Amino acid sequence: METRRLGIIMNGVTGRMGTNQHLIRSILAIIQQGGVKISPEFTLMPDPILTGRNENKLRALAEMHGPAVIGEPLKYTTDVPGAIDGKHDDYEIFFDASGTLQRTKFVEMAVSAGKAIYCEKPTAVTTDEAIRLAKLAEDAGLKNGVVQDKLWLPSFRKLRMLNEQGFFGKILSVRGEFGYWVFTGLDYDQPAQRPSWNYRAEDGGGMMIDMFCHWRYVIDNVFGPVKSVVAHGATDLPKRRNENGEVFDATADDSAYAIFLLEDGTVCQFNSSWCTRVRRDDLLTIQVDGEKGSAVAGLREVHVQSAAETPKPVWNPDIPQPIDFYDGWQLVPNNIEYDNAFKIQWELFLRHVALDEPFRWTLREGAKGVQLAELGMKSWHDHCWVDVPAL
Numbered sequence: 331m332e333t334r335r336l337g338i339i340m341n342g343v344t345g346r347m348g349t350n351q352h353l354i355r356s357i358l359a360i361i362q363q364g365g366v367k368i369s370p371e372f373t374l375m376p377d378p379i380l381t382g383r384n385e386n387k388l389r390a391l392a393e394m395h396g397p398a399v400i401g402e403p404l405k406y407t408t409d410v411p412g413a414i415d416g417k418h419d420d421y422e423i424f425f426d427a428s429g430t431l432q433r434t435k436f437v438e439m440a441v442s443a444g445k446a447i448y449c450e451k452p453t454a455v456t457t458d459e460a461i462r463l464a465k466l467a468e469d470a471g472l473k474n475g476v477v478q479d480k481l482w483l484p485s486f487r488k489l490r491m492l493n494e495q496g497f498f499g500k501i502l503s504v505r506g507e508f509g510y511w512v513f514t515g516l517d518y519d520q521p522a523q524r525p526s527w528n529y530r531a532e533d534g535g536g537m538m539i540d541m542f543c544h545w546r547y548v549i550d551n552v553f554g555p556v557k558s559v560v561a562h563g564a565t566d567l568p569k570r571r572n573e574n575g576e577v578f579d580a581t582a583d584d585s586a587y588a589i590f591l592l593e594d595g596t597v598c599q600f601n602s603s604w605c606t607r608v609r610r611d612d613l614l615t616i617q618v619d620g621e622k623g624s625a626v627a628g629l630r631e632v633h634v635q636s637a638a639e640t641p642k643p644v645w646n647p648d649i650p651q652p653i654d655f656y657d658g659w660q661l662v663p664n665n666i667e668y669d670n671a672f673k674i675q676w677e678l679f680l681r682h683v684a685l686d687e688p689f690r691w692t693l694r695e696g697a698k699g700v701q702l703a704e705l706g707m708k709s710w711h712d713h714c715w716v717d718v719p720a721l
C-alpha cells in the first residue's frame with residue numbers, strides 16, 4: 331500500500347470560500363475519507379499548510395479544524411513567500427482563494443517557484459491579465475487550474491445527462507435566474523452576509539466579474555460555445571456597511587442582465603442580482619426549453635416536462651387559472667450520490683498533478699470567464715452587442 335503525500339499551500343484560506351468550500355468541504359473531507367484512492371494499493375493524501383496575513387485567524391482555523399481530522403492543529407504561517415520557497419517543508423501545489431485583486435502577485439510567486447497552481451475565479455479583472463497569468467504558467471510548463479465548481483453541481487450533471495440522452499431535442503433557449511437579497515448592513519439587526527469588497531469595483535467587486543465567469547464555463551460546457559453578448563448592469567443599492575461598521579459607497583454593479591447568443595443560435599439569458607427576493611425553487615434556477623422537452627434546474631434538483639406532458643394553456647384572466655403548472659413536472663431521481671462540487675474538482679486536480687491525468691479547467695479556460703465579464707461590461711457601457719473572440 332503506497333500513500334503519496336501532496337503538499338498544498340492554501341492561501342487566503344481564512345476567507346469565506348477558502349474556509350468553507352476549499353478547506354473544510356474539500357481538503358479536510360478528502361483527508362477524512364482516507365485520501366483520493368487511485369487503486370487498492372495507491373492513495374493520494376493532501377497535506378495542507380494554511381497561509382494568509384493574520385496569524386490569529388490562521389491559528390484559530392488551524393486549531394478548530396485540525397485536531398478532529400489529523401489529531402493536531404493544521405500547519406500555518408503568515409510567511410507566504412517562505413512557504414512558496416520551501417522554508418516550511420516541501421509543498422508542490424499552490425492554491426489561492428484570496429481576494430481577486432491579490433491573485434496576480436501570488437500566482438506569479440508560485441510560478442517562479444515551479445508550483446502546480448490552482449485558484450479561485452476570477453483569475454483577474456481584465457482579460458489581458460488573466461491571459462498573462464495563464465501564459466506564465468503554461469510557459470513554465472506548470473500544471474494549473476481554476477475553480478469551475480458549478481459544473482459538478484448535481485443539477486448541472488443532470489442537465490448534461492438529459493442533454494446527452496437527447497431529452498431536449500434541439501435546445502431553443504436557456505434562462506437563468508440567479509441571486510438573492512444581500513443585506514446592506516444599514517438596517518438594525520440585519521447584517522450583510524457577503525464580503526463588502528463584492529460591492530466595490532476598486533476592490534475587484536461587481537456582479538458581472540463575479541458571475542459571468544461562472545456563466546461562461548456553464549454555458550460553454552453544458553450548452554455550447556458563446557458567440558456574442560449583450561448586457562446591462564446596475565448598482566441598485568448605492569450604500570452598504572462594511573465589516574468594520576462603516577458605511578461606504580457601492581461602486582460596483584450589484585445586478586446584471588445578459589443575453590448570450592451561442593454559435594448554434596441558442597439564446598441563453600441570465601439575470602443575476604444581489605437585490606432580489608427569492609420566489610423560485612432555488613438561489614439559481616435554470617430553465618432549458620427544447621423542442622422535445624424542458625427542464626428546470628436548481629442547485630441540486632431538476633424537474634422535467636416532456637413534449638407529451640406539456641399542458642395547453644388558454645389566456646383568460648377573467649377566471650382563476652385552471653391549470654396547476656407545477657403539477658406537470660417530474661423530478662429527476664437521484665440515482666447516484668453527488669459529492670461536494672468543489673471537492674470533486676479538487677480530486678481531479680490532485681489526480682492531474684500526481685498522475686498526469688487530463689484536467690481541462692485551466693487558467694486559460696478561466697480567462698474565458700474574465701473575457702465574458704469584460705465584454706459584458708463593454709456591452710453595457712457601449713449599449714451594443716459584442717462578439718466574443720476566440721482566446
Ligand SMILES: NC(=O)c1ccc[n+]([C@@H]2O[C@H](COP(=O)([O-])OP(=O)(O)OC[C@H]3O[C@@H](n4cnc5c(N)ncnc54)[C@H](O)[C@@H]3O)[C@@H](O)[C@H]2O)c1
Binds near residue numbers: 341
Ligand atoms: N467559486 C465560487 O463560487 C466563488 C464564490 C465566491 C467567491 N469566489 C472567489 O473566491 C475569492 C475569495 O472570495 P471570498 O468570498 O472568500 O472573499 P473573502 O473576503 O471572504 O476572502 C478573501 C480572503 O483573502 C484574504 N486576503 C485578502 N487580501 C490578502 C492578501 N493580501 N494576502 C493574503 N490574503 C489576503 C482575506 O483575508 C480573506 O481571507 C474571490 O476571488 C471570489 O471571486 C468564488
